[in-house]
Amino acid sequence: xRIAELSARSGVTVPTIKYYLxxxxxxxxxxxxxxxxxxxxxxxQRLRLIRALREVGGLSVAATGEVLAALDDPDHTSHHLMxxxxxxxxxxxxxPGGHPRRDPEWEQARAEAAERVxxxxxxxxxxxxxxxxxxxxxxxxxxxxxxxxxxRLPDYAETALPVAQWEVAYATAADDPAVMMARVAAGxxxxxxxxxxxxxxxxxHVSATETxxxxxxxxxxxxxxxxxx
Amino acid sequence: xRIAELSARSGVTVPTIKYYLxxxxxxxxxxxxxxxxxxxxxxxQRLRLIRALREVGGLSVAATGEVLAALDDPDHTSHHLMxxxxxxxxxxxxxPGGHPRRDPEWEQARAEAAERVxxxxxxxxxxxxxxxxxxxxxxxxxxxxxxxxxxRLPDYAETALPVAQWEVAYATAADDPAVMMARVAAGxxxxxxxxxxxxxxxxxHVSATETxxxxxxxxxxxxxxxxxx
Numbered sequence: 175x176r177i178a179e180l181s182a183r184s185g186v187t188v189p190t191i192k193y194y195l196x197x198x199x200x201x202x203x204x205x206x207x208x209x210x211x212x213x214x215x216x217x218x219q220r221l222r223l224i225r226a227l228r229e230v231g232g233l234s235v236a237a238t239g240e241v242l243a244a245l246d247d248p249d250h251t252s253h254h255l256m257x258x259x260x261x262x263x264x265x266x267x268x269x270p271g272g273h274p275r276r277d278p279e280w281e282q283a284r285a286e287a288a289e290r291v292x293x294x295x296x297x298x299x300x301x302x303x304x305x306x307x308x309x310x311x312x313x314x315x316x317x318x319x320x321x322x323x324x325x326r327l328p329d330y331a332e333t334a335l336p337v338a339q340w341e342v343a344y345a346t347a348a349d350d351p352a353v354m355m356a357r358v359a360a361g362x363x364x365x366x367x368x369x370x371x372x373x374x375x376x377x378x379h380v381s382a383t384e385t386x387x388x389x390x391x392x393x394x395x396x397x398x399x400x401x402x403x
Numbered sequence: 404x405r406i407a408e409l410s411a412r413s414g415v416t417v418p419t420i421k422y423y424l425x426x427x428x429x430x431x432x433x434x435x436x437x438x439x440x441x442x443x444x445x446x447x448q449r450l451r452l453i454r455a456l457r458e459v460g461g462l463s464v465a466a467t468g469e470v471l472a473a474l475d476d477p478d479h480t481s482h483h484l485m486x487x488x489x490x491x492x493x494x495x496x497x498x499p500g501g502h503p504r505r506d507p508e509w510e511q512a513r514a515e516a517a518e519r520v521x522x523x524x525x526x527x528x529x530x531x532x533x534x535x536x537x538x539x540x541x542x543x544x545x546x547x548x549x550x551x552x553x554x555r556l557p558d559y560a561e562t563a564l565p566v567a568q569w570e571v572a573y574a575t576a577a578d579d580p581a582v583m584m585a586r587v588a589a590g591x592x593x594x595x596x597x598x599x600x601x602x603x604x605x606x607x608h609v610s611a612t613e614t615x616x617x618x619x620x621x622x623x624x625x626x627x628x629x630x631x632x
Contacts, residue, residue: 185546219548226547253610260603296608304603311596317414318455318589319448323597329569330601337562338605340555342613360547362606367540368552369602370595372559374489374533376567377591379525381482384571 177203180213184221191221199224199239223356227262231363237262245355252346255355259362264303283316284309290324294331341365406432409442413450420450428453428468452585456491460592466491474584481575484584488591493532512545513538519556570594 181188194200200220203211220242227233227241244250244258287308291298298305312324341361348354410417423429429449432440449471456462456470473479473487516537520527527534541553570590577583 222547226543229543256606256610260607263603291604296604297611298604298607299611302604302607304600304607307596307600308604311593311600314455314458314596315589315593318451318585318593320586320589320593323573323590323593326569327597327601330566330598331605333562333566334598334602334605335609337559338602338609340558342606342609344552346613356547357549360544360549361552362603364540364544364547364549364552366599366602367536367543368556369559369563370599371533371536371540372556373563373567373595373598374492374591375520375525375527375531375537376560376563377485377571378489378527378531378533380564380567380571381485382526382528384575 175213175218177211177213180217180221184218184225186221186225194221194224197235197239199235199242219356223360226360227363231263231367233262233363241359245359250355252342252354252358255358256342256362259359261303263363263366264307280309280313283313287312290327294328296331337365337369404442404447406440406442409446409450413447413454415450415454423450423453426464426468428464428471448585452589455589456592460492460596462491462592470588474588479584481571481583481587484587485571485591488588490532492592492595493536509538509542512542516541519553523557523560525560566594566598 175183177188177191180186181191184191186194191200195202200217203213203217205211224238224242227238228235233241241255241259241262244255247254250258284306287305288300291305291308312321315321315323345354345357345361348357404412406417406420409415410420413420415423420429424431429446432442432446434440453467453471456467457464462470470484470488470491473484476483479487513535516534517529520534520537541550544550544552574583574586574590577586
């Protein structure tokens with residue numbers, strides 16, 4: 175297909191496709207003439223993955239490029255790709271941060287994060303970027319005066335473990351390594367969005383039930399009606 | 404305390420504090436002279452909450468202002484504040500999106516989202532912004548060719564429900580309404596960060612265990628060592 179059709183089918187504009195080609199997020203098409211190339215279903219599939227990572231996952235172009243590079247590396251196992259995806263996700267705008275890392279207070283929180291995870295008995299690389307993020311969250315909770323929320327870590331862990339088990343099993347069940355890796359990348363980012371969304375819905379349900387908004391129409395005041403917006 | 408001490412104790416620079424005062428995120432201090440004011444522990448507590456919402460939660464100044472306005476409204480219940488916090492969280496940079504809402508394809512996904520949540524039997528406002536986000540995620544999964552991940556919604560829901568129950572119970576257990584509301588605001592944003600982080604750690608643990616990286620030192624290749632970075 176020509177670039178115009180690729181654009182129509184992927185929902186990505188032609189200038190953005192050209193940008194992804196220049197940045198090598200997308201492999202070049204087959205050249206068929208001066209300034210002409212054709213693209214196939216692999217380009218379409220790749221563009222959809224880029225779109226999901228960028229627009230739904232909130233990854234930067236650079237972070238997207240790193241995940242795709244891991245995806246294209248034939249030596250990478252699902253375990254390695256998951257590591258690359260984690261590092262990309264943990265650098266997203268909006269990820270916890272805000273405290274200068276590597277100062278003494280942060281180092282103490284980082285050590286506490288490692289110790290808390292060690293107590294869970296989990297196999298986690300001591301250099302894992304997720305431990306840095308856990309240190310950020312522990313420190314943020316302490317700074318706003320709610321350090322006790324971090325004591326809930328074993329409960330959150332118990333909650334997250336079955337989710338992670340079926341997510342990893344789903345990704346590694348694919349026969350085609352490219353499909354498996356796409357599942358890891360998409361599942362890591364979109365699974366997080368799905369879990370976060372369901373948690374917000376559960377908050378509303380629990381809050382509506384416990385505060386006496388027993389019927390859905392009584393739960394309505396939680397959000398503005400369209401007229402009020 | 405003077406603004407310099409408030410800055411030192413909160414970790415927020417003086418120009419940023421002045422900006423928050425102008426934007427009314429922070430109430431004015433007590434005026435003690437020309438160009439002089441003193442601040443108390445409530446300013447410090449408020450600054451720490453702003454910092455957590457902004458830097459850890461990733462909220463914009465406008466979104467932070469909306470959460471704080473709900474916090475300051477004496478008529479707002481925890482249920483209302485949770486709604487205000489949800490709306491702020493759902494507008495963060497990095498939140499799912501990317502598909503133009505209100506087009507026919509999105510509307511279909513939105514109806515599917517509402518139907519899937521109805522099947523859970525949850526009390527959720529049909530206008531809830533989290534349902535819009537769920538529609539975004541369903542659509543993104545379909546576009547990248549993994550619509551079946553959305554079929555896991557009941558599993559994610561089962562996972563999220565106990566988390567939401569203890570989070571809401573924790574927030575509403577506070578006697579002081581201001582403390583309760585701060586817990587809702589902080590817990591909604593930081594609880595999400597904590598759950599997301601623990602999920603990444605669980606992925607690593609499950610992946611390391613299942614791919615035969617049985618000992619922590621063998622799990623190490625998932626992340627680069629500092630020398631490699």
